[in-house]
Amino acid sequence: MNNTSQPLPDSLQSVKIIRVSTAGLFQHIILKGQLKYLSAYYDIVALSAPDKELDIVGQREGVRTIGVPMEREIAPFQDIAALFRLWRVFRREKPLIIHASTPKGSLLAMIAGYFARVPVRLLTPTGYRFVGLSGMKRKIVIALEKLTCRFATDICPESNGVIKTIKEYNITARPVQLIGKGSVNGVDTFFYNKETLDQGKLADIRGSVGYDPANRYLLFVGRVVKDKGISELLRAFSQLGENIRLIVLGPVEMSDPVQPDVLEILKTDPRIIHIDWTDEVRYYMAIADMLIHPSYREGLPNVLLQAGSMECPVVCSDINGNSDIVTDHETGILFRPRDEKELLEKVQWALEHPGEMKEYAQNLRNKVTADYDQQVVQEALKSKYAELAGRISKGSKG
Numbered sequence: 001m002n003n004t005s006q007p008l009p010d011s012l013q014s015v016k017i018i019r020v021s022t023a024g025l026f027q028h029i030i031l032k033g034q035l036k037y038l039s040a041y042y043d044i045v046a047l048s049a050p051d052k053e054l055d056i057v058g059q060r061e062g063v064r065t066i067g068v069p070m071e072r073e074i075a076p077f078q079d080i081a082a083l084f085r086l087w088r089v090f091r092r093e094k095p096l097i098i099h100a101s102t103p104k105g106s107l108l109a110m111i112a113g114y115f116a117r118v119p120v121r122l123l124t125p126t127g128y129r130f131v132g133l134s135g136m137k138r139k140i141v142i143a144l145e146k147l148t149c150r151f152a153t154d155i156c157p158e159s160n161g162v163i164k165t166i167k168e169y170n171i172t173a174r175p176v177q178l179i180g181k182g183s184v185n186g187v188d189t190f191f192y193n194k195e196t197l198d199q200g201k202l203a204d205i206r207g208s209v210g211y212d213p214a215n216r217y218l219l220f221v222g223r224v225v226k227d228k229g230i231s232e233l234l235r236a237f238s239q240l241g242e243n244i245r246l247i248v249l250g251p252v253e254m255s256d257p258v259q260p261d262v263l264e265i266l267k268t269d270p271r272i273i274h275i276d277w278t279d280e281v282r283y284y285m286a287i288a289d290m291l292i293h294p295s296y297r298e299g300l301p302n303v304l305l306q307a308g309s310m311e312c313p314v315v316c317s318d319i320n321g322n323s324d325i326v327t328d329h330e331t332g333i334l335f336r337p338r339d340e341k342e343l344l345e346k347v348q349w350a351l352e353h354p355g356e357m358k359e360y361a362q363n364l365r366n367k368v369t370a371d372y373d374q375q376v377v378q379e380a381l382k383s384k385y386a387e388l389a390g391r392i393s394k395g396s397k398g
Contacts, residue, residue: 014043015042015385016042016045016096016097017043017045017096017097017385018095018097019044019045019047020048020100020106021047021100022048022049022071022103022104022105023049023053023054023070023072023102024046024049024051024053024054024056024057026048026101026102027046029053030185030302031184032060032185033185033188034061034185034378034381035061035063036060036061036062037378039062039063041385042385044061045066045093046058046061046063046064046065047068048065048068048070048105049068050067050068066089066093068082068085068086068089069081069082070104071104072104074144079104079108086108087112087116090116090118095118096118096119096389097118097120097121097122097385097388097389098113098118098120098122099122099123100124101123101125101126101158101184103141103148106148107144107148109121110152111151120153120154120389120391121152121153121154122152122154122388123152123155123156124156124157125145125157125162125166126162126184127162127297127298127300128141128162128169129141130169131297142169142171146170149171149174154388155172156178156384157182158183158299158300159178159182160178160320160324161299161321161322162320162321165320179377180376180381181371181372181376182300182371182372183300186305186373186375186378187306187308187309187368187373187374188309188373188374189368189373189374191282192282192305192306192309192310193309194310194311197283201283202286205280205284209245209284209287210273214243215245216351217245217247217288218245218246218247218288218289218290218291219247219285219288219291219312220247220292220293221250221291221303222249222250222295223251223253226257226259227256227295228250228296229293229294229317229337230258230294231258232338232339232343233246233343234262234265235265235340236344236347237265237269237271237272238265238269240344240348240351244271244351245272246269246271247272248266248272248273248275249278249284251276251277281303281306282310286310288312289313290312290314290315290350290351291303291304291307291314292316293307293314293316294317295316295319295322296317296319296337297321298319298320298321300324300325301321304316304322304325305368308331308372309368311361311362311364311365313332313358313360313361314360314361315333315346315350316332316333316334316335317337318335319337322334329360331360331364333346
């Protein structure tokens with residue numbers, strides 16, 4: 001579905017781009033710094049449900065914001081109201097490009113953008129929830145993802161892994177391509193760099209976990225839910241030696257709960273340090289011997305980009321998204337998802353081969369710096385916007 005009747009404005013600076021997400025949190029956390037960078041070249045507007053995170057985005061990034069109430073889950077009456085509100089916003093604002101990533105925001109924005117005659121409706125899927133679903137809910141979510149693609153003019157997934165999922169589930173038969181090497185916003189390789197850490201704060205973090213150089217430290221970063229593979233990790237960890245410690249950074253959530261015996265391990269094993277929330281992930285990566293990322297599904301996981309930038313060795317599940325970043329025995333170690341036995345074997349191997357793991361970590365740092373540095377990713381997106389604007393200009397002249 002294409003509708004490219006609106007001509008290109010006189011300069012790129014006057015090209016209006018509305019960045020859409022369901023809630024402000026995505027733009028606050030994931031897109032940090034991106035809108036500010038792009039606003040030097042385009043007229044950037046941030047749109048999401050009205051919340052405090054959207055307010056923070058507007059102030060920090062120096063861009064105009066628009067709040068449109070949207071629900072994250074399926075809510076027919078609220079969704080219809082949101083669709084109408086978005087249509088009115090797009091008709092009033094007349095953007096050349098709308099760009100969306102989060103599932104509900106993308107669906108509503110692509111449909112509303114089509115009927116509002118927005119020339120470019122750019123969709124960047126970051127992973128698919130249906131991979132972890134089953135039954136009728138899975139079928140409904142797949143159908144909605146297909147509908148979202150149908151109303152987009154351009155589909156640029158976050159990673160090759162997402163492209164594989166699109167093809168595997170026949171989400172769309174239309175051409176899809178990465179922007180640059182992929183990633184929504186890359187990683188700040190200066191910030192996530194062990195050479196730029198505050199040594200006093202690093203010492204404080206070590207003290208807070210009772211750091212002992214005689215021990216080995218594994219790190220898990222993410223929500224404590226079944227989908228993240230934490231069950232296999234905790235069960236495997238319980239079989240490791242007494243000098244092994246596990247730092248778990250992330251809250252326990254009941255939306256996808258782990259089994260009671262797994263929670264029992266988390267609560268009672270004295271070798272586990274559980275921290276609900278921290279803004280200092282990079283310091284924990286600096287003290288960890290390795291990051292374990294056993295997730296069942298991913299788009300392009302930021303935690304692996306951050307670990308790579310920090311030269312923290314990685315052991316992760318061999319799934320789409322993870323394997324975009326980690327190559328087995330080159331930039332890290334891969335194991336079959338949901339396979340507790342293989343996870344245990346690979347962690348034991350990594351503990352026994354610290355020299356090789358350090359080499360893989362350096363290789364990963366080089367890859368992340370070359371392909372996923374935030375400046376590289378943002379420059380690629382800036383160029384993509386210019387390409388799309390130029391296409392509309394040529395179309396209007398033709």
